[in-house]
Amino acid sequence: MEKNEYLESVEMNTGVEMIPCESSNIEGFGYDSKKKQLxxxxxxxxxxxxxxxxxxxxxxxxxAESKGKYLAKNIKNKFETTGYELRN
Incomplete structure (x- = not known):
């Protein structure tokens, strides 16, 4: 699945606008300010x-210049996390 297609699929499933980014392992991210969900x-x-x-x-x-480093230092293991797998 292409990056834009993937992020569109995430948006459709979550209702959150996704921001693409340049990273070795992150395609993009989005924030729901009402629910405080990243x-x-x-x-x-x-x-x-x-x-x-x-x-x-x-x-x-x-x-952040490095999204992965920022995520590892400030987000990972600091907030309750739920993982999902998108099916093609």
Missing amino acids: WVAFKGNRVYRYDDVPYEICNGLHQ
Whole structure:
């Protein structure tokens, strides 16, 4: 599945607008400010939802030069996480 197609599929399934990014393992991410949920689409059709993520953390991810490093340091293992697999 192509990157744009993949992110469109994530948007359709989550209702959250996804922002594409340049990263070795992250295709894109999106934030639901009402629910405080950060959605991250990884390469390999894996999507993770991080719950109760403050806007500042999401904004930090958006501004980070290395999305993967920022995610590992500030998000991973710090927020409740649910993983999903998209089917083609």
